[in-house]
Amino acid sequence: xxxxxxxxxxxxxxxxxxxxxxxxxxxxxxxxxxxxxxxxxxxxxxxxxxxxxxxxxxxxxxxxxxxxxxxxxxxxxxxxxxxxxxxxxxxxxxxxxxxxxxxxxxxxxxxxxxxxxxxxxxxxxxxxxxxxxxxxxxxxxxxxxxxxxxxxxxxxxxxxxxxxxxxxxxxxxxxxxxxx
Amino acid sequence: xxxxxxxxxxxxxxxxxxxxxxxxxxxxxxxxxxxxxxxxxxxxxxxxxxxxxxxxxxxxxxxxxxxxxxxxxxxxxxxxxxxxxxxxxxxxxxxxxxxxxxxxxxxxxxxxxxxxxxxxxxxxxxxxxxxxxxxxxxxxxxxxxxxxxxxxxxxxxxxxxxxxxxxxxxxxxxxxxxxxxxxxxxxxxxxxxxxxxxxxxxxxxxxxxxxxxxxxxxxxxxxxxxxxxxxxxxxxxxxxxxxxxxxxxxxxxxxxxxxxxxxxxxxxxxxxxxxxxxxxxxxxxxxxxxxxxxxxxxxxxxxxxxxxxxxxxxxxxxxxxxxxxxx
Amino acid sequence: xxxxxxxxxxxxxxxxxxxxxxxxxxxxxxxxxxxxxxxxxxxxxxxxxxxxxxxxxxxxxxxxxxxxxxxxxxxxxxxxxxxxxxxxxxxxxxxxxxxxxxxxxxxxxxxxxxxxxxxxxxxxxxxxxxxxxxxxxxxxxxxxxxxxxxxxxxxxxxxxxxxxxxxxxxxxxxxxxxxxxxxxxxxxxxxxxxxxxxxxxxxxxxxxxxxxxxxxxxxxxxxxxxxxxxxxxxxxxxxxxxxxxxxxxxxxxxxxxxxxxxxxxxxxxxxxxxxxxxxxxxxxxxxxxxxxxxxxxxx
Numbered sequence: 082x083x084x085x086x087x088x089x090x091x092x093x094x095x096x097x098x099x100x101x102x103x104x105x106x107x108x109x110x111x112x113x114x115x116x117x118x119x120x121x122x123x124x125x126x127x128x129x130x131x132x133x134x135x136x137x138x139x140x141x142x143x144x145x146x147x148x149x150x151x152x153x154x155x156x157x158x159x160x161x162x163x164x165x166x167x168x169x170x171x172x173x174x175x176x177x178x179x180x181x182x183x184x185x186x187x188x189x190x191x192x193x194x195x196x197x198x199x200x201x202x203x204x205x206x207x208x209x210x211x212x213x214x215x216x217x218x219x220x221x222x223x224x225x226x227x228x229x230x231x232x233x234x235x236x237x238x239x240x241x242x243x244x245x246x247x248x249x250x251x252x253x254x255x256x257x258x259x260x261x
Numbered sequence: 262x263x264x265x266x267x268x269x270x271x272x273x274x275x276x277x278x279x280x281x282x283x284x285x286x287x288x289x290x291x292x293x294x295x296x297x298x299x300x301x302x303x304x305x306x307x308x309x310x311x312x313x314x315x316x317x318x319x320x321x322x323x324x325x326x327x328x329x330x331x332x333x334x335x336x337x338x339x340x341x342x343x344x345x346x347x348x349x350x351x352x353x354x355x356x357x358x359x360x361x362x363x364x365x366x367x368x369x370x371x372x373x374x375x376x377x378x379x380x381x382x383x384x385x386x387x388x389x390x391x392x393x394x395x396x397x398x399x400x401x402x403x404x405x406x407x408x409x410x411x412x413x414x415x416x417x418x419x420x421x422x423x424x425x426x427x428x429x430x431x432x433x434x435x436x437x438x439x440x441x442x443x444x445x446x447x448x449x450x451x452x453x454x455x456x457x458x459x460x461x462x463x464x465x466x467x468x469x470x471x472x473x474x475x476x477x478x479x480x481x482x483x484x485x486x487x488x489x490x491x492x493x494x495x496x497x498x499x500x501x502x503x504x505x506x507x508x509x510x511x512x513x514x515x516x517x518x519x520x521x522x523x524x525x526x527x528x529x530x531x532x533x534x535x536x537x538x539x540x541x542x543x544x545x546x547x548x549x550x551x552x553x554x555x556x557x558x559x560x561x562x563x564x565x566x567x568x569x570x571x572x573x574x575x576x577x578x579x580x581x582x583x584x585x586x587x588x
Numbered sequence: 589x590x591x592x593x594x595x596x597x598x599x600x601x602x603x604x605x606x607x608x609x610x611x612x613x614x615x616x617x618x619x620x621x622x623x624x625x626x627x628x629x630x631x632x633x634x635x636x637x638x639x640x641x642x643x644x645x646x647x648x649x650x651x652x653x654x655x656x657x658x659x660x661x662x663x664x665x666x667x668x669x670x671x672x673x674x675x676x677x678x679x680x681x682x683x684x685x686x687x688x689x690x691x692x693x694x695x696x697x698x699x700x701x702x703x704x705x706x707x708x709x710x711x712x713x714x715x716x717x718x719x720x721x722x723x724x725x726x727x728x729x730x731x732x733x734x735x736x737x738x739x740x741x742x743x744x745x746x747x748x749x750x751x752x753x754x755x756x757x758x759x760x761x762x763x764x765x766x767x768x769x770x771x772x773x774x775x776x777x778x779x780x781x782x783x784x785x786x787x788x789x790x791x792x793x794x795x796x797x798x799x800x801x802x803x804x805x806x807x808x809x810x811x812x813x814x815x816x817x818x819x820x821x822x823x824x825x826x827x828x829x830x831x832x833x834x835x836x837x838x839x840x841x842x843x844x845x846x847x848x849x850x851x852x853x854x855x856x857x858x859x860x861x862x863x864x865x866x867x868x869x870x871x872x873x874x875x876x877x878x879x880x881x882x883x884x885x886x887x
Contacts, residue, residue, distance in 0.1 A: 129272075130302060131301065189539055189540040189546075191491075195488050195490060195491075197488065197489050202465070205462040206459040206460040207301070209538075210301035210302035213272060213538075214302045217274045219274050331709075332705060332706040332708060333706060334705060334706045334707060334727075334734040337708055359703065359706070359709060360704075360712050361707065361708020361710070361711070365708055381684075384659060384660065384760075385660055385665075385666055387669075387688040388683070390688060404760075406661065407661065407760070411661065433759055433761060434804070435757070435758050435759060435760065437703060438701065438758050439756065439757040440754075440756045440757065441797070443879055444754070444872075445880060446878050447872075447877045451724075478790050478796055479791050479792050479794070482791060499790060499796065499797070508766070508799065582761070588765075588771050588773065
């Protein structure tokens with residue numbers, strides 16, 4: 082890493098180990114439901130993707146033993162979680178913290194790429210479209226999870242806040258006015 | 262007087278972030294080939310533009326609509342509609358480069374303020390005065406080939422406002438006068454509003470060495486641990502007579518933060534930040550820095566310490582042509 | 589279809605510069621553009637030979653134009669531009685600054701480095717006095733067709749880049765000087781040893797570009813041999829041939845023979861590849877997917 086590189090935290094080893102043996106089918110289902118719900122609330126994101134809404138994106142958090150394939154399918158998204166290699170039109174790989182931090186506006190995608198914290202392969206235009214569409218959507222995955230958790234919303238918020246402090250990973254949307 | 266900062270917005274979220282971070286003015290474009298940042302997933306549809314302008318105006322900021330490609334023969338109505346829709350949406354100005362569009366806007370939208378885009382590469386006082394007299398241009402964005410003394414000399418000879426780039430991507434060629442991209446990929450800044458388009462980029466990592474190709478031409482290789490610049494043609498690594506290097510420009514980006522007092526003294530009215538393709542987080546960060554800098558300048562205080570290094574491409578910065586030795 | 593020889597883009601010795609125009613007087617071309625297009629620092633070396641060249645070419649029946657610089661920034665360059673006006677010779681504008689010096693009502697030509705992409709720009713320039721417009725090299729055939737038709741209606745000649753390394757970019761920075769660790773102001777004429785430009789290849793050795801001081805060109809030589817019929821049908825009235833070293837008069841003659849139907853399609857390209865075995869050709873801006881493409885057979 083160059084001396085200027087952005088400091089991106091690495092996902093802790095212990096929960097990563099746990100993922101190594103967790104069953105992937107329920108994870109796919111749970112994430113699929115989550116993403117479907119996001120799609121309803123952020124229709125503009127899919128409009129912004131344009132033709133790339135038909136691409137298949139492989140997202141590979143390099144500090145986790147799993148990767149996922151995301152197909153936006155023009156607003157009816159599908160997610161697949163796998164421990165084996167996945168194939169798609171484009172692949173984005175990097176520490177989970179970098180991927181989530183980009184979604185939450187904590188990091189700039191270009192800066193992460195220039196510093197090689199993120200690696201892109203395949204259809205670069207599709208990756209750009211996805212990144213730009215997500216950036217415009219101002220997603221907050223924590224708030225989304227809370228809104229889906231009903232009576233457990235407060236509990237989710239506390240757990241996320243604790244995890245954020247412990248890991249340094251941006252699990253919720255950052256205000257742009259915060260210093261990096 | 263505080264120098265105006267003119268800030269990029271590739272998306273409505275970036276526009277709001279820029280305004281909240283203190284932008285005096287935001288520039289943006291429609292999601293088609295009428296603007297020079299016609300990248301996937303970026304830019305504004307008509308409704309987003311109206312809402313964006315309303316938001317900016319409600320917060321005391323202005324919006325400039327960039328319609329700064331050269332209209333395609335046989336398809337001029339697309340560009341003419343963009344100008345008309347910008348006027349209707351309440352844009353504070355349109356940024357134009359094409360002679361035909363300047364003539365059209367002057368004839369059909371005389372009350373809509375016209376800025377001359379950097380894509381017109383108006384690099385001397387005579388041509389700037391020509392644009393002002395002929396098409397009623399009120400502000401000229403100066404090409405990035407001029408030094409600070411040259412900018413001062415221009416301002417002494419022109420009536421119109423001048424705007425200069427202070428941060429972000431740096432064109433090493435005279436803007437709007439470059440076909441390198443269409444030679445390699447078929448798509449150019451002048452025609453399609455893209456340079457070195459992502460659709461023609463191919464990254465390949467092998468044993469930690471990251472190769473970046475554009476249209477099949479290898480533009481750059483980064484060894485493990487080296488920063489990886491986007492394969493913009495003019496910043497690539499090439500070979501002449503057996504020696505390789507960045508023959509045209511190093512993969513650096515412009516940062517003229519420290520030159521703000523000199524630019525103010527040179528009579529520059531507005532400072533422009535490049536980066537409509539960057540995230541809202543980047544935009545907010547850069548805007549906040551420059552707003553603090555121009556406020557300090559106006560108050561006669563020293564420039565705040567720069568903290569923008571890691572946001573720059575290839576993570577090295579240059580003062581570009583503003584320092585004459587760049588040439 | 590007429591043939592125009594464009595301004596020499598490179599830095600040649602005054603002797604070679606002068607003799608090239610003596611030779612061109614005998615070439616089957618209709619119009620010649622001369623003068624300095626790329627760098628004002630080169631001009632003093634051959635400036636005193638320009639009047640004689642104009643005289644020779646005019647005496648041989650060629651129409652003659654003098655070009656402006658492609659990028660006018662310095663005070664002395666502005667002065668140079670203003671002084672071109674009133675010499676009585678047709679001016680080819682390659683930087684719109686010239687419109688600030690040309691009085692209304694004066695006719696002029698537009699060179700390939702002015703951005704004329706559409707009907708609006710074309711018509712505006714025609715109304716201002718343009719009698720001949722060489723379209724930007726990157727224009728695809730569909731745009732060429734529309735503008736050539738407009739040119740016919742407005743009585744403006746329409747030229748297309750026909751032969752030679754394609755001008756792709758102009759800069760404030762001199763790459764030849766930069767390569768030798770010098771600045772533009774102290775260039776010591778680093779470009780004088782590359783009369784066709786300096787080849788720039790990729791890291792993998794693929795031919796790509798050529799540098800010529802502040803200008804960047806294609807490595808390939810444009811050649812519209814395979815497009816002649818398409819261009820004639822589109823209504824294009826002239827081809828622009830850009831001078832290079834070697835027997836350029838012969839190159840002009842080959843294009844003339846091709847246009848007049850004396851040789852078959854492909855003959856010009858074959859002759860060029862025989863004369864310049866290290867070069868390759870391109871015509872992709874007109875009908876290809878990209879500028880570097882070539883529609884003839886690959887070697």
